[in-house]
Amino acid sequence: MKMHLDCPSCFLNQAIRTGGLLNCSDSCLWEMVKGCGQVISQVNEDLPPPQNAVALYDMIAEKAGVKDPFYKLKKESTAHALSLYPELKRKIKGHKDSLEAALRFAACGNVIDYGISSDFDLLKEVEKALATRFSMWEYDAFLKGLSKTDWILYLGDNCGETVFDRLLIEELQKPVKYAVRGGPIINDVTEEDARDAGLHQVAEIVSTGYRAPGIVLKECSDTFRELFASAPMVISKGQGNFETLSDDDRDIFFIFKIKCKVVSNFLDLPLNTMFLGRTNAQAG
Amino acid sequence: MKMHLDCPSCFLNQAIRTGGLLNCSDSCLWEMVKGCGQVISQVNEDLPPPQNAVALYDMIAEKAGVKDPFYKLKKESTAHALSLYPELKRKIKGHKDSLEAALRFAACGNVIDYGISSDFDLLKEVEKALATRFSMWEYDAFLKGLSKTDWILYLGDNCGETVFDRLLIEELQKPVKYAVRGGPIINDVTEEDARDAGLHQVAEIVSTGYRAPGIVLKECSDTFRELFASAPMVISKGQGNFETLSDDDRDIFFIFKIKCKVVSNFLDLPLNTMFLGRTNAQAG
Numbered sequence: 001m002k003m004h005l006d007c008p009s010c011f012l013n014q015a016i017r018t019g020g021l022l023n024c025s026d027s028c029l030w031e032m033v034k035g036c037g038q039v040i041s042q043v044n045e046d047l048p049p050p051q052n053a054v055a056l057y058d059m060i061a062e063k064a065g066v067k068d069p070f071y072k073l074k075k076e077s078t079a080h081a082l083s084l085y086p087e088l089k090r091k092i093k094g095h096k097d098s099l100e101a102a103l104r105f106a107a108c109g110n111v112i113d114y115g116i117s118s119d120f121d122l123l124k125e126v127e128k129a130l131a132t133r134f135s136m137w138e139y140d141a142f143l144k145g146l147s148k149t150d151w152i153l154y155l156g157d158n159c160g161e162t163v164f165d166r167l168l169i170e171e172l173q174k175p176v177k178y179a180v181r182g183g184p185i186i187n188d189v190t191e192e193d194a195r196d197a198g199l200h201q202v203a204e205i206v207s208t209g210y211r212a213p214g215i216v217l218k219e220c221s222d223t224f225r226e227l228f229a230s231a232p233m234v235i236s237k238g239q240g241n242f243e244t245l246s247d248d249d250r251d252i253f254f255i256f257k258i259k260c261k262v263v264s265n266f267l268d269l270p271l272n273t274m275f276l277g278r279t280n281a282q283a284g
Numbered sequence: 285m286k287m288h289l290d291c292p293s294c295f296l297n298q299a300i301r302t303g304g305l306l307n308c309s310d311s312c313l314w315e316m317v318k319g320c321g322q323v324i325s326q327v328n329e330d331l332p333p334p335q336n337a338v339a340l341y342d343m344i345a346e347k348a349g350v351k352d353p354f355y356k357l358k359k360e361s362t363a364h365a366l367s368l369y370p371e372l373k374r375k376i377k378g379h380k381d382s383l384e385a386a387l388r389f390a391a392c393g394n395v396i397d398y399g400i401s402s403d404f405d406l407l408k409e410v411e412k413a414l415a416t417r418f419s420m421w422e423y424d425a426f427l428k429g430l431s432k433t434d435w436i437l438y439l440g441d442n443c444g445e446t447v448f449d450r451l452l453i454e455e456l457q458k459p460v461k462y463a464v465r466g467g468p469i470i471n472d473v474t475e476e477d478a479r480d481a482g483l484h485q486v487a488e489i490v491s492t493g494y495r496a497p498g499i500v501l502k503e504c505s506d507t508f509r510e511l512f513a514s515a516p517m518v519i520s521k522g523q524g525n526f527e528t529l530s531d532d533d534r535d536i537f538f539i540f541k542i543k544c545k546v547v548s549n550f551l552d553l554p555l556n557t558m559f560l561g562r563t564n565a566q567a568g
Contacts, residue, residue: 005300008317009293012324016289030329033292037324040296045314 393448
């Protein structure tokens with residue numbers, strides 16, 4: 001999907017929120033807002049929002065004077081989520097359909113605030129996230145796709161969420177290649193982050209070769225593009241990957257929370273609901 | 285008051301809304317959004333929002349290819365409001381305190397959607413606006429100020445609202461100088477617009493000499509600045525005038541609707557309520 005007229009003001013909010021997370025001074029925040037104005041003035045409205053967001057987060061990193069502003073937050077998110085791993089594993093194994101449970105956990109992993117103080121609070125966050133309604137739930141098609149596939153290309157999203165991805169991958173019982181960003185962008189998963197979450201123990205970690213908070217195929221490495229084209233089944237996590245792949249011709253199972261009005265209108269599905277489904281269902 | 289970090293995204297919304305009002309094409313709307321990015325990149329955060337908005341509306345006019353994008357809308361708003369004049373006059377005269385009634389009408393004149401279809405609907409809009417709660421109502425101080433003053437400087441705001449200003453001025457029973465913008469900006473009142481509303485029949489129309497949607501004293505003409513300094517009583521209409529004059533030392537009676545979170549937080553008063561009061565009450 002392309003940029004919507006409402007995306008630029010969301011860019012401004014992201015700049016201010018990120019600056020706040022980084023404890024930037026007021027004058028630094030204004031520098032970010034003005035820098036964001038510059039990014040907006042050069043936006044390409046025919047590209048998906050995550051591709052335009054690369055310039056936004058480059059600017060934020062530059063103004064904040066740090067190469068990877070989310071480095072510490074990513075480490076903390078992963079550590080927090082890992083501390084829940086044994087409990088989540090028990091819950092999944094205790095469910096009558098452990099794959100369904102793992103899928104629901106994986107979806108809600110995208111929603112959690114990993115910054116909260118205690119593991120008890122984090123477990124409560126998980127419970128809350130699990131209560132989020134799926135406005136699309138193509139579980140039968142997912143099972144069918146899974147039964148037929150030799151291996152799966154799994155497109156990662158954020159840190160913390162990675163631990164939930166690992167739990168799902170352990171239930172898939174198929175070889176998995178887990179795709180990570182080509183470099184740090186926001187709190188998105190890089191190779192280092194994926195290893196922190198133990199994903200190398202359950203999947204082969206592969207890089208997209210590009211550092212957008214989404215999958216911008218034409219900017220990815222040839223190796224990744226070939227992987228994407230040849231993968232018999234693709235699971236894509238998170239809204240950023242959806243925004244960049246929604247117009248792609250191939251069959252993809254998207255798992256994400258509908259987090260903004262623009263995507264909600266695009267899908268004609270309610271805001272703040274969960275999505276498990278395809279936009280191209282030719283694999284039926 | 286200065287720019288708040290939330291103001292730039294409001295600038296974007298204003299650009300999109302205005303472009304929509306002008307029936308701009310999608311590509312023209314994107315030009316406006318990018319132009320707004322340019323404006324944001326050069327914003328002066330130490331100035332009030334209406335002063336920064338001058339560059340915004342200049343850009344909008346340039347992209348839309350019209351000098352005064354709101355010309356037609358202003359004429360229609362004034363004509364619509366004028367059609368209500370006799371009925372509003374009857375209501376004010378029928379009230380036990382006609383000055384209080386005229387003040388309430390003047391406040392609600394700021395809120396009405398003059399673009400609606402029939403005079404009947406417009407009257408219903410007035411009734412609805414009249415029901416809006418005042419979170420500040422310094423009526424006694426207003427009466428005291430009025431009783432002592434020789435004349436009043438009345439700072440105008442939007443077209444349509446001008447007719448409600450006229451009704452209030454008719455109840456003040458003091459000589460009034462009615463200040464208008466030095467040139468067209470948004471739907472703010474210019475000299476031509478003020479005459480359209482018949483304000484020249486009840487007040488002397490004076491220009492601020494500057495074309496901001498607020499009173500930026502240091503940019504106004506010497507003549508206006510002297511008038512402002514010497515006026516024994518100042519009545520200021522609308523949020524834009526408040527934003528630019530809130531830090532001024534002199535006593536001013538502000539009448540406006542609190543239309544945004546930034547002003548609501550600045551005043552610590554609820555959003556979408558009416559304000560009649562002063563920020564400097566030294567005149568007691």
